Amino acid sequence: MYIDPNRYTSRPTGDRIPQEFAIYDRLEALDLPFVRVDHDHADTIEICQSVEAVLGSEICKNLFLCNRQQTQFYLLMMPGSKPFKTKFLSAQLNCARLSFADAGHMAQYLQTVPGSVSALELLFDVDHRVQLVIDRALMRSEYISGHPGISTSTIQLRREDFLKFTASTGHEPVYVDLPDADV
Numbered sequence: 001m002y003i004d005p006n007r008y009t010s011r012p013t014g015d016r017i018p019q020e021f022a023i024y025d026r027l028e029a030l031d032l033p034f035v036r037v038d039h040d041h042a043d044t045i046e047i048c049q050s051v052e053a054v055l056g057s058e059i060c061k062n063l064f065l066c067n068r069q070q071t072q073f074y075l076l077m078m079p080g081s082k083p084f085k086t087k088f089l090s091a092q093l094n095c096a097r098l099s100f101a102d103a104g105h106m107a108q109y110l111q112t113v114p115g116s117v118s119a120l121e122l123l124f125d126v127d128h129r130v131q132l133v134i135d136r137a138l139m140r141s142e143y144i145s146g147h148p149g150i151s152t153s154t155i156q157l158r159r160e161d162f163l164k165f166t167a168s169t170g171h172e173p174v175y176v177d178l179p180d181a182d183v
């Protein structure tokens with residue numbers, strides 16, 4: 001897998017998808033500094049570990065979830081090294097049965113595809129159909145990273161700047177405490 005060893009602090013030029021440029025537009029409008037690393041598609045947390053070496057920080061896991069009726073949608077952010085166990089999250093959200101939401105809902109609400117989802121795409125959820133959910137353990141990190149609309153780049157933001165970005169989209173996070181691997 002190709003990973004550009006350079007760290008960029010500006011938007012990319014060239015042929016990129018409109019969603020990616022919309023995210024950079026918002027970052028610039030909010031005057032939020034970021035670091036960008038370009039790479040081949042990195043659509044699993046295992047592949048993203050190679051990108052982490054260039055960024056110098058852990059990349060979080062982003063999961064797009066829904067209830068059984070597909071009427072409530074959640075974007076869960078958690079440390080990449082933590083396993084996801086739905087029963088612990090379901091209990092904290094008072095949601096009987098969570099599962100992975102389908103690609104159609106992801107495209108409809110977040111304008112992205114599986115493997116590319118991050119909280120940066122909440123910019124496109126103007127009707128606020130998706131609830132942002134963050135594992136508190138992630139908030140201990142100095143940086144939070146995510147793909148800007150497509151998994152061929154990764155953006156690193158300071159935690160405080162990330163929260164400014166999500167606040168600008170009108171998405172207030174719900175915080176949860178997910179167990180580590182030994183539970």
